[in-house]
Amino acid sequence: NAQGNASAGKTKAASCAGCHGEDGNSTMPAFPKLAGQHQTYLVKQLQAFKSGARLAPMMAPLAAGLDDQTIQELASYYAGNKISTNPAPKLPPSDDDDAPAKTPEQEKAALDALITQGSDLYRNGNISREVSACVACHGPYAEGNKPASFPSLHSQHADYLIKSLTDFKTGARSNNRENMMHMIATKMTDEDIKAVAYYISTM
Ligand code: HEM
Ligand code: HEM
Known part of the structure; x- marks a missing residue:
């Protein structure tokens, strides 16, 4: 059942926490937040990393070791969490090195x-x-x-x-x-x- 899946997923998600955060709210901007994402989308991406259809050097070796049941459980866990809002954004640095500093x-x-x-x-x-x-x-x-x-x-x-x-x-x-x-x-x-x-x- 869905609840059983999510709790099994929570245990297995320990190996993902270093990059995606414990509950799927990664704090590092290069690693996507997974919390609150649609379960079917998460399953599709994990299957795509596993098959090599979506190339991602960090995800490929991890996804290769996940069976279908584990993929469902992990996706169910993250889908059930709530995504965190971001702090107020800062303007990215200008590409133009000679641009005058802004007030x-x-x-x-x-x-x-x-x-x-x-x-x-x-x-x-x-x-x-x-x-x-x-x-x-x-x-x-x-x-x-x-x-x-x-x-x-x-x-x-x-x-x-x-x-x-x-x-x-x-x-x-x-x-x-x-x-x-x-x-x-x-x-x-x-x-x-x-x-x-x-x-x-x-x-
Ligand atoms: C992307 C799941 C572990 C780094 C993703 C995505 C999923 C996912 C579903 C796609 C998100 C999207 O399309 O919005 C997982 C699971 C893990 C795990 C279930 C544990 C089994 C890790 C670890 C790292 C990592 C340990 C870092 C070493 C990344 C990166 C991306 C990504 C860099 C983005 C790839 C890209 O730019 O295309 N992960 N992940 N993940 N993950 Fe993981
Ligand atoms: C995926 C942005 C328009 C359908 C995505 C993702 C981003 C994005 C960032 C990747 C999400 C992730 O990795 O977590 C945008 C923006 C759009 C736009 C900025 C407008 C300029 C559309 C439209 C459609 C669409 C009009 C439908 C006709 C999809 C689908 C995916 C996706 C199906 C999943 C692709 C996959 O499975 O890898 N979009 N999108 N998007 N978008 Fe869009």
Whole structure:
């Protein structure tokens, strides 16, 4: 049963805690939070790491050792936990080394502008570049779509979101169904990716 699965999963998740946090709320921004993610999506990703369909050097050797039952238990455990919200974001350092240092007011204005840009892309997409609106599949609160196994995104680390969108764009991550995310990400600029990732991390 589901409860039995989750409690068996909790015990087995001890070996994941170092990277993903004890309850699936990793504190390190390169490691995705798993807490509150849809169970079917987690199962699909673990199977993809195991088969090699999703390439991830850190996950592959671990997933190789997981049988189907264990994968279900781990996914059930994390899906039943609550994702933690992130602290207020900080503006990423400028790529331009010669750019003059910003005052705190300028920093805040730039961060607000970035998040507004991300929110606009998330809700409306970008017609001129043919970027689909994320809201259509990932939902108004970025809660995802449970029956369709579209992942929940809200409160995920911005750094991980940037990495996954960049990996979809380059094709480094290519197990996505019908290449939906690959098609979308190839139309996104690096600035779009940064803006939408920052916005989603605050949801
Ligand atoms: C990604 C589960 C252990 C590092 C993931 C994802 C899942 C997962 C489901 C995909 C998340 C998503 O798509 O949103 C697990 C489980 C573990 C475990 C069940 C224990 C059996 C670890 C450990 C490390 C690690 C010990 C660090 C050494 C990572 C990294 C990613 C990831 C870096 C992102 C991969 C990428 O960028 O594509 N893990 N994990 N995981 N995990 Fe783990
Ligand atoms: C996965 C972002 C639009 C369907 C993801 C992931 C991110 C993301 C970051 C990976 C989540 C993780 O690793 O935990 C976005 C953004 C969008 C967008 C920013 C808008 C610009 C869409 C749309 C659809 C969609 C319109 C449906 C047509 C999916 C699916 C996956 C996914 C099916 C799972 C792929 C897999 O199994 O690996 N999305 N998404 N997304 N997204 Fe989107």
